[in-house]
Amino acid sequence: MDNTGGAAMGVGSHMDMETATAVVHRTANERDLELIKLPHIQAVIFVPPELPAWLTQFGAAVARGSFQLPRTVLDDVTINDIEGWLHANMPAGAVEPEVLHAVRGDALSLVAREREMTGATRFVFRIFTGIPNRHCGFHVDTVPAAAPAHGLLRVYNGNGTAYVDPDNVISMREFYKYLSQRERLIRTAETDSIIELDEARPFLLRPDDVHIAPAGSIIAFKHLDVRLHWSEHPRELAWIHCSPMEGDARFVVNVMARR
Numbered sequence: 001m002d003n004t005g006g007a008a009m010g011v012g013s014h015m016d017m018e019t020a021t022a023v024v025h026r027t028a029n030e031r032d033l034e035l036i037k038l039p040h041i042q043a044v045i046f047v048p049p050e051l052p053a054w055l056t057q058f059g060a061a062v063a064r065g066s067f068q069l070p071r072t073v074l075d076d077v078t079i080n081d082i083e084g085w086l087h088a089n090m091p092a093g094a095v096e097p098e099v100l101h102a103v104r105g106d107a108l109s110l111v112a113r114e115r116e117m118t119g120a121t122r123f124v125f126r127i128f129t130g131i132p133n134r135h136c137g138f139h140v141d142t143v144p145a146a147a148p149a150h151g152l153l154r155v156y157n158g159n160g161t162a163y164v165d166p167d168n169v170i171s172m173r174e175f176y177k178y179l180s181q182r183e184r185l186i187r188t189a190e191t192d193s194i195i196e197l198d199e200a201r202p203f204l205l206r207p208d209d210v211h212i213a214p215a216g217s218i219i220a221f222k223h224l225d226v227r228l229h230w231s232e233h234p235r236e237l238a239w240i241h242c243s244p245m246e247g248d249a250r251f252v253v254n255v256m257a258r259r
Contacts, residue, residue, distance in 0.1 A: 022166035022236030034117065036150045036220035042166055043221035043239040045213045054102040055216060058095055059157025062129055063248035067094035071128035076258050079111050082125050103156075107253045110152045110218070117220070118148035120257030129251050132159065132244040134194055137182050138175075138201070140238035142226040143256060151256030153219045159244035160214040166235040168204050173232050175203040175240065198245070215250070223256060
């Protein structure tokens, strides 16, 4: 696996939208997150040139286990609902008050950005700390029919999110064949076979050509209309990615528009 994250992929301002091929755009400019609205952009990965001190301090607290938050999904909620939940449920005492304030503010800013990008007023908000495991391999995220088709992800510390370039995918048929096989192996707890499949990545033309979006990145990425899941849909409709399977505990926030 390529832990350098791979080469940045640019977007030409005058690219012909009819002939554009699907790409992942990696950038140091936060304003480029808006490019996710373009039909051929599968994901935009904003990698800050420098991480703020509060994020480094917070990440260390998560990694050593002093800051923990159970996996939580707030469904069909407003930004005010999320703000209230963050103030009521983010554990105090594990980090300095100013660090906790910064984390709350940053998580809420992701919701505000999703609101600006989609026009939505209600959201699905996922937040948790957790130690990586092998339960979830490469996959695509789905949304209900007619929901806005892109969301935001930030991994605050630890190992980053793996992803593949769309031109490396043999076909969606091959990807879903891999996904179906992996889900069966998870159900039957065939650990050795899972590891073998994860290393083979049979849905890729170049199995070793995998990139990493480093911790601290903000990622805007395409979600797939759930009605298209398991079909041979165009590759640009969804971002194929994978959480790390080993390493320290991570803090993750995922936001998608509901309506």
